[in-house]
Amino acid sequence: IETPEGPNIGLISSLSTYGKVNKYGFIETPYIVVKNGVADFNDIRYLGADEEEGLFIAQADTPTDKNGKLLTDPVCRYDDEIVTIDKNKVDLMDVSPKQLVSVSAGLIPFLEHDDANRALMGSNMQRQAVPLLQPEPPRVGTGLERKVAIDSGAVITSKATGTVTSVDAKKIIVTDSEGKEHLHRLLNFEKSNQSMCLHQKPIVDLNQEVTFGQILADGPSTAGGDLALGRNILMAFMPWEGYNYEDAILISERLRKDDVFTSLHIEEFDVEARTTKLGDEEITREIPNVSEEALRNLDERGVIRVGAYVKPDDILVGKVTPKGETEPPAEEKLLRAIFGDKAKDVRDTSLRLPHGVKGTVVEVLELSKENGDDLKAGVNKLFRIYIAEKRKITVGDKMSGRHGNKGIVSRILPVEDMPHLEDGTPVDICLNPLGVPSRMNIGQVLEVHLGLALGTLDEYISTPVFDGATEKDVEDKLEEAGFSRTGKVKLIDGRTGEPFDNLVTVGRMYMLKLHHLVEDKMHARA
Template sequence: PRDDVTNLFRHPDDPELVNPFIQMTLDKDGTEGAPQAGNRKSLDELQKLTDEMQQLNVDIENLPADERQRIDDEIAAVEKRIDQRAGELMQHALVEVFKKQRPGEPPTIDNSKALVRSLFFDPKRYDLTRVGRYKLNARLDADVDPEMRTLANPRFTGQLSGMSDDLVDLIRKLVELPIRIRLPEDSKDFAADSMLTPRDEISGDLDEYEHFGNRRLRTVGELMQEAFRIGLYRMERVVRERMSTEDVDTITPQTIINIRPVVAALKEFFGSSQLSQFMDQTNTLSGLTHRRRLSALGAGGLTRERAPIEVRDVHTTHYGRMCPIETPEGPNIGLQGSLASYATVNEFGFIQTRYRKVVKGKVTDDLEWVDATQEEHKVVAQANAPVGKNGKLEGPVLCRRNGEPLLADPDEVDYMDVSPQQVVSVATSLIPFLEHNDANRALMGANMQRQAVPLMITEAPLVGTGMEARAARDSRDVVVSRTGGTVTKVDAEHIIVEDDQGDLESYELEKFKRSNQGTLIHQKPLVRFGDSVEAGSVLADGSSTDQGELALGKNILVAFMSWEGYNFEDAIIISERLVKDDVLSSIHIEEYEVDARTTKLGAEEITRDIPNRSEESLKDLDERGIVRIGAEVSSGDLLVGKVTPKGETELTAEEKLIRAIFKEKAGEVRDTSLKVPHGEGGKVIDVKVFDRDHGDDLSPGVNQLVRVYVAKRRKIAEGDKLAGRHGNKGVISKIVPEEDMPFLEDGTPVDMILNPLGVPSRMNIGQVLETHLGWAAHHGWHPQDHTVSDDPLERTFIATPVFDGATPEDVDQALIDWQKSHHTPIQLNINEADREGRRCSGKMVLFNGRTGEQYDGKVTVGYMYMLKLLHLVDDKIHARSTGPYSL
């Protein structure tokens, strides 16, 4: 309608801006009089033009009907001329695009159209994917069908007129951008102009590539699909070639289709892709964390050398989606991360987190999955924000919006966190008192838990966070009952549960299996015959769980003090009791492999008949020449006997006859048996034999393959690395006899001595709070009635969730309650008059184990959860007989 003619010149969002796509013309050839898009100097001219047209509108309305008709006819003629001119401009533009893309070929309209169609509008050559169309629609405010994978353009895609045109919308956004962010017209003025323009005003118009709304996950299914597609394209090319050469009468699917390109593409993906990794199976947690790993590296991603610092940094959209703590320390810092505890991935690959919906200040039970784009401009309250009895948020609420903290009225709040720990990953949420640790040390603590070796005797932490049972269950290393019922049979290898309908469910346990890192995978039943179980109950423990809870280390009595300089530079002193009682002993399994091949001189043979070997050295080999299960072996012992033919000079007929009579093999074969490597040994726990004659699938040229598994118990030793959960790591420097260790007033010797200088500069105070609370938990206490007991109380297992757990005041109270609940010579210096949180220091009197004298000062003593890490001295010690050396 003519009333809207002036609006054509205005920008749809801002009346102060020129609409960049109205190239209106006042004269017939369309070359003059059009205001330039984005030029603010033309605003005065535009205002004058619109005023004139407004007056023209009024004048036309006052004309007689026949005069108005004549003007309408003229306008229709002008519009027709404009359409014709647009068609000519489009053809000219197509030819120009063709000249740029194909400079050597003659440009024609048809060739140009075909080129542009193949670039942007051919589904076989151009694929936005569903997520691309989703993001493009969101960015351009378009409403194109989500299933449309090419760019939308009515002329090329045959859409109905009036549908969106992606290219036009895209150019509109690009032309609007300099005006929206107030860039100066003269590029030389940019520095001066940018100083006057507040960055906050334009931040909404600029995209950040580190924003999680612009970064998506390519999950394993999508990566595999891409590899499969590449294989299919290769196969298609082969099929087309064969179809053109094969005889039509004799052609069959088998003759033209060869699936090898597809198989090769999948093998290449699983065998050599940077993202196809050997699973970390050191312990239960490491496998769970590896499966939740996020990486910006790999095919289609970044390279660690060229990754900008902004990508590595923590972004506000990481909250509840990617853990800000757990990341590697080396060159991959910030490029690899871990999914946060409550995060999930939506159909488009964007990471979502879970929030509770808040309606008019009232917290509802409706849970919503929210991605980073949906969270923009929303006001989100913390999980521990105070809520009244009626379910309404109280007072001004501490919230965040777009990553910035603010105090908001309850009615302004949109969402509320579901848990205080949803910001961190599983490994980080296993660190008690995380909020009292420096982030650098928390990072080390989260990473080192993944290196903990499963111990022979597992023990759950006295001071946990409540996530231990959930992590163990979700890792699937524990056996969980699928149905409720009664245990009808249980032994070391099987558990059978009969449900209410009389159906039997059988569970097979893994026994003494080797993990990828050589640690033990082993399951032990927890239930007994006749026990009643519910669906979801834990039936059997894994190698690093205890009663269904994650158990990566041991609760050890530690003292923070120096001891003759042996704990200098984070070194650790331990008691001989930890060695003697196998407190920190672990089982490691090594795999040794040998194969018998066909050589040019003949076939190799696995046999017991080995030349120049004494009967003593063959005592553990069976008649096949393979070591028996249960044999104790040490370095140099035979595991599998094997002989290989060796080339020699031609024998005379007499020598051949003598060889045939006396069966002498010494001259024609050499000993290539599999022996235990130097420094290794243990007990043979399993042997696997594969034979081509029995139908086993072996590599070309291999006739037999034998694998021998040797288990070894490794006791703790000097040089082994130990660590707590707070990044407090160290190497054992000395193992001291139990009687020489410092002891408490009741005669109890401590098991470990740590250097107190390792605490203040590292700022991981969580370890001190854990030590104090661990002391109270190990001996138990009565928190209410303070009944004094002569008998030792049962241990109390404590959960202190991250960001929502025990405070220093709670720890202080626990120590006071412990003192009141026990008859013991051990006295903590308690001052009830002091302020809460400082009434008990937790320090105790210690005595020198060698002289019996009391130490001058009191010492912090308590129970800390310590992990034995995979960095074992037996694997690191190295020696060589030749080569350079330096002092």
């Protein structure tokens, strides 16, 4: 399922769950051995494609009793065929229903109800999710979320069993029973390759007992040790004045005000002081023809201070370059040296913030030949300025669910104008119902219904791929939470206070903000 959409479709694929490459370079997958109709759950064998030939392989959800005895004649794979055979002839059984999909597809709940084309988009778009400032794990998960978070290396796990003896923003120290200290360093506002922010924050307390492998700190896109790519938000499937026509998305101002989909982005800017034919460039605060106001955030070196808020055209690093002019006579050189009149012989080549960037300086890196740093030929000094910017969700940003249901934010409505439930709760987002039938990604509808019930009951559940909740389970949960078994509710127009003509499907969907942000795409020519 997880493959590119372009010309390489099907040629580039991902390793499936539980798959591994053997010493000969072939991919193997595990099976449970079945003898005389009894599955031995302790006897697990890894086989390649050639070794499966001629064997009857039962599905992972074949019913068995607690001793592993098969209860029915199962449906099996036999080479390229699907056959139903006597349970005593079965050779092997799959270890898990999700072993035929990749990790990314295994994170989509109700995958079995989605068309393959949309599941492909859903699994690919999860990789484009932007780490949010306040992420939360999905209420409707698949049970893979914790494993993915740990294996991704984004979270920090304990190197030993013991007690947390020191915890701050930079490091966590765990002392084991023998008194040995184990240091865990945390990332602080590092820039990733996508200009996102990599930041880890502790989730353990001082003097807390921890075990080996326990999660000590959350990383980007994780919450409480679970993968958390987006947010659970209240949504309605209904058109609204044409603002969600053709995959447009109407959102509430609450998502901006409460920083629901706010992310942190870090940009870096370099300035080099080189040796030119006319002399060395100089990093300085003494820039000709610049007001003191423009220099207010520079330190004595002429470099911006950490914590300063900068806007386009602000000076980040003051730099002057020698101007080409005739060699001055000796007496003029002496006068210049005495009175420091530099304006004549240098020009301003300071690093200024380009257009479209604003934010806070989070780090300044200084490299110089004097300190023995390895710089390019002709470069004496290099300053690298890191600027972090908070980006709220805005018109033109791309959002998506986990079922390939992507769209562009078309309008941000005041909270009071959004449709609301009878108890006054406004919905956060309106999606077009016409986005569901032709695309056949019905998984999103089941997710929304189940999410509505779980949001009210304040529960989190796992519904694994191919082995998840049934329609009846979803209806039972809705009933338990006090909703109609249809999952539809009466919605009231926020502008008029009148109810809408028909009942509307409302629920909680897990939505992601994707990497395609309008600010990076904005372009103008004159």
